[in-house]
């Protein structure tokens with residue numbers, strides 16, 4: 086459940102209607118507490134918040150809007166009781182047109198860059214599983230609070246995908262070189278407790294209410310600090326990685342196209358999709 090806001094009149098909800106979505110309501114909902122200046126960004130692409138081209142475009146637009154609104158902090162979460170974000174929409178990888186695949190990958194790069202380089206502080210409230218691109222979203226935030234009994238990790242290699250360099254770096258920056266190397270190569274999925282142990286998340290919470298409380302506590306630590314000094318320091322720490330990604334982005338996209346258009350990859354993906362369905366039987 087979302088944190089209750091004392092005065093509902095303070096709650097401004099930006100809503101956008103998106104085409105081609107199976108979710109009810111907008112793909113991304115933003116609730117702004119005008120007293121604290123904290124925005125809760127709710128990823129809302131049912132059933133598992135998988136990242137389609139349009140969904141990522143919406144996340145990017147939302148962050149741009151929040152930058153313009155001069156918010157004091159952002160909490161990224163999901164309305165689901167089981168899934169934070171299931172990563173890229175695997176259907177985007179099934180025999181895609183090359184143009185769409187390039188756009189999907191470009192949007193994933195931009196989603197990462199936009200969230201990684203926000204001027205305001207960011208917390209991922211991971212209230213469900215966060216494989217691959219779900220872990221990527223969490224890694225872009227400054228602070229991660231995870232509810233117990235879920236899993237998180239960069240499991241791309243298990244799907245036959247190479248983890249791109251900019252994402253490897255983000256993982257390395259968070260958990261250290263050795264843990265990142267092993268985790269990326271093996272495609273390890275960590276339980277919430279294991280993730281805490283290696284520093285992939287910063288705190289655990291028993292439930293979403295407790296996680297929200299802890300997220301606000303993190304953002305409150307900046308309450309009396311100059312937003313300028315804070316964000317300038319963050320961007321000095323992070324901008325080079327964003328610029329490196331942008332410099333190499335066309336090579337990155339070419340590599341992905343080659344990877345995804347390959348017939349062995351497509352055969353592996355078909356088997357993977359079948360295994361997702363079989364798990365339900």
Ligand SMILES: CCCCCCCCCCC/C=C/C(=O)SCCNC(=O)CCNC(=O)[C@H](O)C(C)(C)COP(=O)(O)OP(=O)(O)OC[C@H]1O[C@@H](n2cnc3c(N)ncnc32)[C@H](O)[C@@H]1OP(=O)(O)O
Pocket residue numbers: 132133135136167168170171172173174175176177178186189190214216217218219221241244246247248249252341344345361362365
């Ligand atoms: C297009 C560009 C490609 C570029 C590739 C380059 C390589 C770089 C890689 C870096 C970036 C990231 C890559 C990725 O994110 S790949 C995706 C990885 N994600 C997964 O493997 C997650 C798979 N899903 C699950 O493990 C479970 O669904 C989950 C634990 C998340 C939830 O389990 P739960 O039991 O709650 O739900 P279901 O399994 O029943 O799922 C419900 C329905 O949702 C469908 N589903 C699940 N995940 C995805 C997904 N990622 N994309 C699309 N659809 C998904 C699932 O099939 C169910 O559908 P049905 O109800 O129709 O059966």
